[in-house]
Amino acid sequence: MSSLSVDLHKLSKFVNLALPVLVIGFLLAGKYVHFYFHFLTVAFLFLTIANVFYLFVQDQHPLLRNFGIVAQGRYLVESIGPELRQYLYSSDTEERPFNRIERSEIYRKAKNIDSASSFGSQKNFDTSEIKLRHSMYPSSHDDLIPYSLTFGEERGLKTAYTITKPMMISAMSYGALGQHAVRALARGAKLAGIAMNTGEGGYPKYHLMEGCDLIFQIGTAKFGVRNDEGYLDDEKLRELAGKDEIKMIEIKFSQGAKPGKGGLLPKEKITREISELRGVEMGKDVVSPPHHKECTDKTTTVAFIKHVQEVSGLPVGIKFCVGSPQQVDDLVQEMVDQDVFPDYISVDGSEGGTGAAPKSFMDRVGMPLFPALSSVNRILCKKGVRNRLKLLAAGKLINPGRQILAFAMGADAVYSARGFMLSLGCIQAMQCGNNTCPIGITTQDPALQRGLDIGTRSVRVKNYVNNTMHDLEELLAASGERSLDDLSIDNLFIPEDSTLAPLVHDKYIDSKH
Amino acid sequence: MKILSWILRIVAAAILAQTLFFKFTGHPDSVAIFTAIGMEPGGRILIGVLELIAAVLLLFPGTVAFGAILSMGVMTGAIVGHFTDIGFADGLLSLFVLALVVWICSAAVLVIHRRQIPIIRQMFAKSKY
Numbered sequence: 082m083s084s085l086s087v088d089l090h091k092l093s094k095f096v097n098l099a100l101p102v103l104v105i106g107f108l109l110a111g112k113y114v115h116f117y118f119h120f121l122t123v124a125f126l127f128l129t130i131a132n133v134f135y136l137f138v139q140d141q142h143p144l145l146r147n148f149g150i151v152a153q154g155r156y157l158v159e160s161i162g163p164e165l166r167q168y169l170y171s172s173d174t175e176e177r178p179f180n181r182i183e184r185s186e187i188y189r190k191a192k193n194i195d196s197a198s199s200f201g202s203q204k205n206f207d208t209s210e211i212k213l214r215h216s217m218y219p220s221s222h223d224d225l226i227p228y229s230l231t232f233g234e235e236r237g238l239k240t241a242y243t244i245t246k247p248m249m250i251s252a253m254s255y256g257a258l259g260q261h262a263v264r265a266l267a268r269g270a271k272l273a274g275i276a277m278n279t280g281e282g283g284y285p286k287y288h289l290m291e292g293c294d295l296i297f298q299i300g301t302a303k304f305g306v307r308n309d310e311g312y313l314d315d316e317k318l319r320e321l322a323g324k325d326e327i328k329m330i331e332i333k334f335s336q337g338a339k340p341g342k343g344g345l346l347p348k349e350k351i352t353r354e355i356s357e358l359r360g361v362e363m364g365k366d367v368v369s370p371p372h373h374k375e376c377t378d379k380t381t382t383v384a385f386i387k388h389v390q391e392v393s394g395l396p397v398g399i400k401f402c403v404g405s406p407q408q409v410d411d412l413v414q415e416m417v418d419q420d421v422f423p424d425y426i427s428v429d430g431s432e433g434g435t436g437a438a439p440k441s442f443m444d445r446v447g448m449p450l451f452p453a454l455s456s457v458n459r460i461l462c463k464k465g466v467r468n469r470l471k472l473l474a475a476g477k478l479i480n481p482g483r484q485i486l487a488f489a490m491g492a493d494a495v496y497s498a499r500g501f502m503l504s505l506g507c508i509q510a511m512q513c514g515n516n517t518c519p520i521g522i523t524t525q526d527p528a529l530q531r532g533l534d535i536g537t538r539s540v541r542v543k544n545y546v547n548n549t550m551h552d553l554e555e556l557l558a559a560s561g562e563r564s565l566d567d568l569s570i571d572n573l574f575i576p577e578d579s580t581l582a583p584l585v586h587d588k589y590i591d592s593k594h
Numbered sequence: 595m596k597i598l599s600w601i602l603r604i605v606a607a608a609i610l611a612q613t614l615f616f617k618f619t620g621h622p623d624s625v626a627i628f629t630a631i632g633m634e635p636g637g638r639i640l641i642g643v644l645e646l647i648a649a650v651l652l653l654f655p656g657t658v659a660f661g662a663i664l665s666m667g668v669m670t671g672a673i674v675g676h677f678t679d680i681g682f683a684d685g686l687l688s689l690f691v692l693a694l695v696v697w698i699c700s701a702a703v704l705v706i707h708r709r710q711i712p713i714i715r716q717m718f719a720k721s722k723y
């Protein structure tokens with residue numbers, strides 16, 4: 082690097098001198114050779130002026146002040162760096178959060194193109210990768226038991242809700258997503274016959290348009306069901322729960338991308354309509370509180386779950402990212418003591434996505450999905466209450482290969498958010514919070530959303546679900562089990578070096594029932 | 595600021611547009627000037643087209659800064675021309691003054707809309723990555 086900065090030094094000295102000399106040269110040429118040279122005179126005069134401005138006038142950018150216009154090149158290159166890396170210099174397995182191989186599997190599934198690959202895997206086969214154990218005697222397809230899961234059956238609810246595919250669209254609010262994206266996902270969910278979570282975006286106007294099964298999420302700010310003080314408005318909840326499309330209610334305690342912090346909707350994305358659906362002001366960032374006003378400890382939390390169950394009359398789940406398993410243990414004990422259980426728990430891994438969150442939270446807070454999921458599963462089993470509720474999981478569960486690991490660690494069904502965004506055509510531009518999404522998914526800008534055609538995109542969503550389910554069944558058959566329910570930690574190869582290795586030895590508990 | 599910007603832009607664009615008539619119709623005065631600098635007739639049409647583009651860009655809100663830069667460029671050329679080949683005799687002085695007025699208006703417009711200049715805007719934009 083040092084040789085490069087020396088070059089920059091010399092180069093800038095040369096350029097700083099050459100620019101005014103050239104201006105004079107062209108001026109003379111314009112006078113004595115031909116007037117057309119003055120086009121160059123003018124151009125170089127302007128460059129010289131910009132250079133003087135950088136060197137002597139502005140004081141915001143040390144690099145420009147030291148080196149002048151030459152350094153501008155660095156800013157230029159830096160500003161297109163992400164694109165350069167994505168298109169030219171990143172290897173297929175390098176990008177985060179999803180590398181090219183992972184993304185293209187989704188694109189292929191969504192477009193209904195064969196996603197077989199050739200020659201060999203590009204994954205690591207070192208001492209940390211978890212793999213599924215296949216059986217010498219795979220199940221035949223006819224032996225597989227069709228998947229079915231009923232939420233609320235434990236409480237004998239009349240409104241119990243049955244799903245027949247183990248995959249659902251995870252919470253993404255209208256606000257984080259634009260209306261085209263919401264409607265394309267909702268229509269796709271309807272076509273594929275899966276449920277979609279509304280996210281914490283308030284009244285689900287656009288979700289309802291497509292007639293798919295919905296899970297209404299109550300965020301910590303309770304958009305859509307809040308009273309003026311920010312507490313739950315029972316009447317509004319009852320009204321929403323009465324809608325045919327709304328099958329379940331989900332109380333969100335935290336999410337993996339920003340556990341311990343409320344949601345954030347940047348002011349750029351708050352249109353008049355969003356402010357109405359959510360009941361918030363325009364022109365200001367909307368920050369949700371970090372916790373529900375009703376829930377200050379485990380007692381009030383369990384009481385609140387019960388209250389929502391009673392008011393809504395629907396199956397009610399809770400969503401959180403695990404911080405400390407001990408706290409989860411205490412909460413479950415409280416459920417046992419009060420004999421109140423949510424109808425499902427959804428564990429969100431800290432690798433989860435979001436429209437906008439502080440970087441430090443995204444990077445550094447919360448347990449990753451697999452250890453979190455398996456510890457919650459174990460806590461439930463140990464207390465003998467695993468059969469009182471269902472367990473869901475989310476966190477990069479975008480492909481069947483990763484999903485099956487979650488099933489083996491105790492999940493009954495999986496949620497994905499970004500998998501579905503990719504199926505809509507998301508190119509991972511990483512601008513969800515800026516209202517500038519180039520594909521038109523996470524933006525309220527009508528000009529950008531124009532490109533996202535609801536009709537064709539919804540078919541992609543359906544294809545993605547169907548192809549993923551197909552691969553998942555194949556994996557299940559290879560494992561020799563007959564249903565996802567039969568999978569356990571024994572079906573996984575977990576190397577000694579993995580942080581999950583202790584699970585394998587923890588033999589006293591590893592089953593879902 | 596917004597009103598000031600509009601006034602400056604309209605003044606500059608109006609002056610630019612008004613000379614086009616003489617340039618494109620091949621008015622003898624115009625032909626004389628361009629003959630003096632050896633650009634007749636291609637240069638006359640070329641400069642006219644550039645001025646037309648500059649005037650249009652100045653009037654569209656999204657392209658003001660680009661119009662201002664272009665019009666400053668052409669006017670700088672004109673000013674240089676006056677000093678080197680054209681001179682200030684007869685009615686030429688008033689043409690020189692007009693060029694100067696357009697230059698100053700454009701410069702002021704550029705200052706007002708400096709955030710539109712693409713490279714500088716990128717430097718001021720808050721980082722996304």
Ligand SMILES: Cc1cc2nc3c(=O)[nH]c(=O)nc-3n(C[C@H](O)[C@H](O)[C@H](O)COP(=O)(O)O)c2cc1C
Pocket residue numbers: 251252253254257258280281282298333335336337344400429432433434435436475476477478479496497498499500513523
């Ligand atoms: C654009 C976007 C918006 C989201 N909005 C919400 C939300 O409103 N409520 C919530 O609980 N989670 C929200 N999430 C988190 C997801 O529901 C999910 O928990 C997380 O992204 C993990 O799933 P994934 O890895 O499949 O994306 C959002 C995620 C994204 C990418």
